[in-house]
Amino acid sequence: MRALDSKLLAIGVVGGLLSGLLGVGGGIVMxxxxxxxxxxxxxxxxxxxxxxxxxxxxxxxxxxxxxxxxRYWEAxxxxxxxxxxxxxxxxxxxxxxxxxxxxxxxxxxxxVAALMGARG
Amino acid sequence: xxxxxLYLALVAFGVVVGITSGLLGVGGGTLVxxxxxxxxGLSQHSAEATSLLVILPTAVVxxxxxxxxxxxxxxxxxxxxxxxxxxSVLGALLALALPASTLRIVFAVFVGLVGLRLVRxxxxxxxxRT
Numbered sequence: 001m002r003a004l005d006s007k008l009l010a011i012g013v014v015g016g017l018l019s020g021l022l023g024v025g026g027g028i029v030m031x032x033x034x035x036x037x038x039x040x041x042x043x044x045x046x047x048x049x050x051x052x053x054x055x056x057x058x059x060x061x062x063x064x065x066x067x068x069x070x071r072y073w074e075a076x077x078x079x080x081x082x083x084x085x086x087x088x089x090x091x092x093x094x095x096x097x098x099x100x101x102x103x104x105x106x107x108x109x110x111x112v113a114a115l116m117g118a119r120g
Numbered sequence: 121x122x123x124x125x126l127y128l129a130l131v132a133f134g135v136v137v138g139i140t141s142g143l144l145g146v147g148g149g150t151l152v153x154x155x156x157x158x159x160x161g162l163s164q165h166s167a168e169a170t171s172l173l174v175i176l177p178t179a180v181v182x183x184x185x186x187x188x189x190x191x192x193x194x195x196x197x198x199x200x201x202x203x204x205x206x207x208s209v210l211g212a213l214l215a216l217a218l219p220a221s222t223l224r225i226v227f228a229v230f231v232g233l234v235g236l237r238l239v240r241x242x243x244x245x246x247x248x249r250t
């Protein structure tokens with residue numbers, strides 16, 4: 001077991017900042033930093049990031065909650081679906097063309113970004 | 121969309137979110153926030169706040185599954201996350217201080233960059249799961 005060194009502290013704070021600012025988990029920055037900077041293996045980095053998201057999201061929810069921004073019913077509906085979907089996704093993991101899926105989903109996200117920017 | 125129709129749409133979209141995050145490791149907040157703003161009509165701040173509440177239970181379930189399979193070290197991850205929680209409070213306070221239109225642009229840039237990275241990974245590299 002590894003202790004919390006300065007690299008991990010820095011990665012945690014950066015991941016947390018991004019999560020609180022944008023309402024995302026923060027894994028998108030934490031996983032690459034854990035792998036390429038802190039020297040974690042891919043699977044361990046993924047597990048580390050996922051576990052860290054628990055206290056990170058709790059703190060973000062509390063902060064937004066005090067400001068009255070959290071919509072509980074919408075979150076429950078989405079979360080119920082997401083937990084079911086994650087099992088389905090994991091089941092297809094071995095059978096998909098991951099590279100093609102990345103390209104398709106990436107193009108979709110660029111489109112989403114343009115749509116949000118246009119309405120901004 | 122109102123009432124039960126809206127709720128069914130929320131659950132159905134949640135399934136899509138779960139599938140993409142299960143397959144690609146991205147697609148939690150990057151999908152939930154645009155959906156809540158563009159389709160449901162929440163403000164940017166509410167969408168981000170609500171997205172975090174969707175992410176929390178999925179991270180709990182995911183972490184418990186990994187722990188059962190003996191992957192990672194949940195105790196260390198949680199302590200690491202407590203450090204991150206400091207950043208998260210600061211990030212949320214910064215978001216709350218920004219006007220919705222500015223925050224929306226910042227979010228759009230982030231989603232665009234994630235999208236470009238996925239395209240690049242898919243086109244140029246050997247399949248590598250993050």
